[in-house]
Amino acid sequence: MPLPLNPKSKIRLEKFATEGNPPYNFSQNPKLKRVVIGVGGGIAAYKVCELVSTLFKTGVEIRVILTRSAQEFIKPLTLATLSRHPAYTDDDFWQPTHSRPLHIELGEWADVLVIAPLTANTLAKLAYGMADNLLTNTVLASTCPVLLAPAMNTDMWEQIAVQRNWQQLLTDSRYHGVDTASGLLACDRVGAGRMAEPPEILVYIQSLLHTQGKRDLAGKKVLISAGGTREYLDPVRFIGNPATGKMGLALAQAALHRGASVTLVHGPANWDVPLGVQAIPVVSAEQMQQVMQEYLANADVIVMSAAVADVKPRDYSTEKLPKRSLPQVLPLEPVPDIVAQLAQLKQPHQLLIGFAAQTGDIIKPALEKLQSKKLDAIVANPIDQPETGFGSDLNQAIFLDKQGRQVEIAPCSKLQMAHQLFDFVKSF
Incomplete structure (x- = not known):
């Protein structure tokens, strides 16, 4: 299990959160499992707090990336506190690092990469191999399994273009999808598009950490x-x-x-x-x-x-x-x-x-x-x-x-x- 933060690291975390000074540190225990969680812009972003907190309690090392739109729903300080490590944003992406580019370091560090909630915008970028922010660049700079948990309004989710992008992305063996659930959405619509609950996403992450993304029962x-x-x-x-x-x-x-x-x-x-x-x-x-x-x-x-x-x-x-x-x-x-x-x-x-x-x-x-x-x-x-x-x-x-x-x-x-x-x- 990761050790609790000592007073010095807590001070450093608060300084980073307020001043944007990124202490890139990828020299943790290599035996621990490593998960990068990318947070998209949607009301379901609040569910990621439970996911990050539970993962940390199970002994997993976590790094969090927030898109610009995600920061409208949840603050980096919240996820930094829960993960015991500074949360990254696009502001960090465009800052010079001490050694190698941040998206390369994060991509190579991760055993599993999770995007939750996955928005229609990020989905389209991934489907066509586009990269214009820290999250999408990290995905392209990684080779580990990627778990996708989409969340959006029912009409958005059911659009032909969105479903085409979703199905196209899942033909890539790297990508694994957690189906959306049906229920009451934040727009008061009742229908498909609700993000899977954190316990279900957590179980999928644990599976991917075991299998390294292999689908050896495919077709069975x-x-x-x-x-x-x-x-x-x-x-x-x-x-x-x-x-x-x-x-x-x-x-x-x-x-x-x-x-x-x-x-x-x-x-x-x-x-x-x-x-x-x-x-x-x-x-x-x-x-x-x-x-x-x-x-x-x-x-x-x-x-x-x-x-x-x-x-x-x-x-x-x-x-x-x-x-x-x-x-x-x-x-x-x-x-x-x-x-x-x-x-x-x-x-x-x-x-x-x-x-x-x-x-x-x-x-x-x-x-x-x-x-x-x-x-x-x-x-x-x-x-x-x-x-x-x-x-x-x-x-x-x-x-x-x-x-x-x-x-x-x-x-x-x-x-x-x-x-x-x-x-x-x-x-x-």
Whole structure:
């Protein structure tokens, strides 16, 4: 993690912000991830504050560039304070430096470059390779992945020229786009053009830092199950488990960011579906089975990360049962074994990956499941370790495959584990 500012550096930052004296310093720890964030002129610029603040807390080094129009919405001092480094403007671009031009230094320094909000004006410049300010010159002076988060009025976003520029830019493998959302815009219009929220942009940045922008799942269709299922006794009581679907969500995000077409079949969840993911909500194991089998034929990779119930009440009451009417012994019956059925139906070119949530010895039962259900790979998941498993933002596991490979994954974010799983299976 970057060290807090010492008094001298804080004084230097305040001096820079007020007098425009740019202390270009690119000699930080080379092991830290480096992100340059370009801020365009739009009301969505205020969202960048949350993005910068969160990135810094995760240990990422940040440099911020503001266009002239961006400064009408947000001040350089705000982003300089949040990033713990002076924010750059066009005034810095045209000043002589101590060594090399600023846009060259920034372009070579960055591991990922982000533009949020991306305006129609900057989009057009990038689409045609134009560079007339610090931000666009830095883009052309860099070779790292560029993440674009557009934001504009619905009519502007839907213009033929704007959509042509957007699609043209995304044909360049360097550029990655976060789809716009629909909702209430600052102009009081309700429609498309709303910038993606900071958490979604942050996840995409983390993916790009892992993959370095490679789309190694491009052209692939990935089918993922997530979350727990619920088997109801009556309208208010059910047999279930504490699965939240966060692991499946991370798998969907990772696959999407690596270029895949993603279908996510999930149980009841308390999170937003990523833009660009086809999501199909279900409740029971039977419903999940039906949807997974319906979409199986078109999938290249199937990841069964859902925590499916093993049994369900034999009888269901359409009305809530009075407490006195609840059975002392609840008759149960098994639910469909979804992953075993998928294994029987899958074709040789398809990969089927299962999950095994276990306590104690996790390898033996995972190997038994791998073999008995004829899976290509399985994730042995300890759920009795602190800060991992159900509901946690972190996870740890051992990956096993039918060739006998075993790879231990130390505790990490579920997004990191998702990417490591795709790294593991892409060599099949």
